[in-house]
Amino acid sequence: MVVEHRFTVAFAVLTWAICLEAKSVFAPPMERSIGDSIHGIGPQVTTGCPEVVYVNSTDGFIYTPSFPSFYPNNVMCEYVIQGPDNGTVQIDFFVLSVENCCDFVAVYDGPTTDDSALIKRFSGKITNSTSTLRTTKSNSMTIVFTSDENVNEQGFYAVFSVSSTWPTTPADQTKVEENLTSPFGALVSPNFPGEYPANADAKYLIGNGTAGTVVQITTEFFSTEGCCDKVYIYDDKTANDDNLLIVLSGDSPVVGYTYTSSNPYLYIEFSTDNNDEQQGFSFMYKIIADPANAAAAATTEVGTAENLHPIQTNTNFKALQKLWGIFA
Numbered sequence: 001m002v003v004e005h006r007f008t009v010a011f012a013v014l015t016w017a018i019c020l021e022a023k024s025v026f027a028p029p030m031e032r033s034i035g036d037s038i039h040g041i042g043p044q045v046t047t048g049c050p051e052v053v054y055v056n057s058t059d060g061f062i063y064t065p066s067f068p069s070f071y072p073n074n075v076m077c078e079y080v081i082q083g084p085d086n087g088t089v090q091i092d093f094f095v096l097s098v099e100n101c102c103d104f105v106a107v108y109d110g111p112t113t114d115d116s117a118l119i120k121r122f123s124g125k126i127t128n129s130t131s132t133l134r135t136t137k138s139n140s141m142t143i144v145f146t147s148d149e150n151v152n153e154q155g156f157y158a159v160f161s162v163s164s165t166w167p168t169t170p171a172d173q174t175k176v177e178e179n180l181t182s183p184f185g186a187l188v189s190p191n192f193p194g195e196y197p198a199n200a201d202a203k204y205l206i207g208n209g210t211a212g213t214v215v216q217i218t219t220e221f222f223s224t225e226g227c228c229d230k231v232y233i234y235d236d237k238t239a240n241d242d243n244l245l246i247v248l249s250g251d252s253p254v255v256g257y258t259y260t261s262s263n264p265y266l267y268i269e270f271s272t273d274n275n276d277e278q279q280g281f282s283f284m285y286k287i288i289a290d291p292a293n294a295a296a297a298a299t300t301e302v303g304t305a306e307n308l309h310p311i312q313t314n315t316n317f318k319a320l321q322k323l324w325g326i327f328a
């Protein structure tokens, strides 16, 4: 059994971006000019931004120039996140703060900036803890950030993930059962990013059964009622005390933690009681054919169940500060 967690998720994301087999499933090049640098992804090193950046990894971060410091004036940054054929792209904005009137973050469904494909245009601040957007018509997403000639703020910090298939939404959100067998994807609690329902019981079996594979999940967002709404993660196909890897609950600062199975399946159960519904969780998962790579990607300290879920408030910021710590 391997229990790994890390604050240095960015390193893993970069490693995955390099080593994952995902490249082979990406669509052929689109008709656009390609940014020749990856500024704005990973540790921030620039104060400008290229015209267009293609983001071809299965998950990762994007953020405005200089983040977490303020962005510069008069910039236009365009990020195109390319998912696999017939796949979808999801983005979670954890921080978004731009001049309310004149600086914008616009998100489009597809490799386009046509108004008809606009999913959402932000100006000002996201006041909720996170805002999640997904593509529905296309396997790529375009994010455009523009600033005018004055007033700077922090900009945005977002996590994206692409999915080769998107789980269908069951009609009854209190009884969710999903088998996730695609090479990678996202796993979110019922109704996410809205509140999960009371008295819910959701079951997710991840893995395709191929001998030698392991399943790895990374927590992107987590918020549940501390006492009573819990996520149980099992290192095998079934819920069995012997296989229990960890129990997550509470407003826990577990963003960026990774858990890896020791066999081809990981089984997750989420059960909630009859009150205090919260936003729940957003995880990314991968089925890894070569566990040696997974171990190499996750060269991190080993955690115990006890130190993984101290209850804190405002955890997005705390977790992000830990992530930023590695950039500082």
Ligand SMILES: *[C@@H]1O[C@H](CO)[C@@H](O)[C@H](O)[C@H]1NC(C)=O
Binding pocket: 026, 027, 028, 029, 030, 034, 054, 055, 056, 082
């Ligand atoms: C990213 O995808 C684009 C479009 O598919 C491609 O042209 C580009 O070479 C890719 N970049 C990297 C770094 O793989």
Ligand SMILES: *[C@@H]1O[C@H](CO)[C@@H](O)[C@H](O)[C@H]1NC(C)=O
Binding pocket: 085, 086
């Ligand atoms: C994508 O969908 C089309 C139409 O349904 C299908 O012909 C094609 O094989 C699919 N591609 C992949 C990679 O699944």
Ligand SMILES: *[C@@H]1O[C@H](CO)[C@@H](O)[C@H](O)[C@H]1NC(C)=O
Binding pocket: 177, 178, 179, 205
């Ligand atoms: C998921 O897989 C398990 C074990 O293979 C099977 O028993 C179950 O019926 C499947 N559930 C769904 C919704 O496909």
Ligand SMILES: *[C@@H]1O[C@H](CO)[C@@H](O)[C@H](O)[C@H]1NC(C)=O
Binding pocket: 182, 183, 208, 209, 210, 213, 287, 288, 289
């Ligand atoms: C299971 O997933 C691994 C990793 O993506 C892949 O190499 C393997 O071919 C898959 N097996 C099946 C039966 O799809």
Ligand SMILES: *[C@@H]1O[C@H](CO)[C@@H](O)[C@H](O)[C@H]1NC(C)=O
Binding pocket: 127, 128, 193, 194, 195
């Ligand atoms: C914040 O989230 C709640 C619950 O999802 C929603 O009802 C509300 O409209 C959101 N507020 C803003 C400002 O987006």
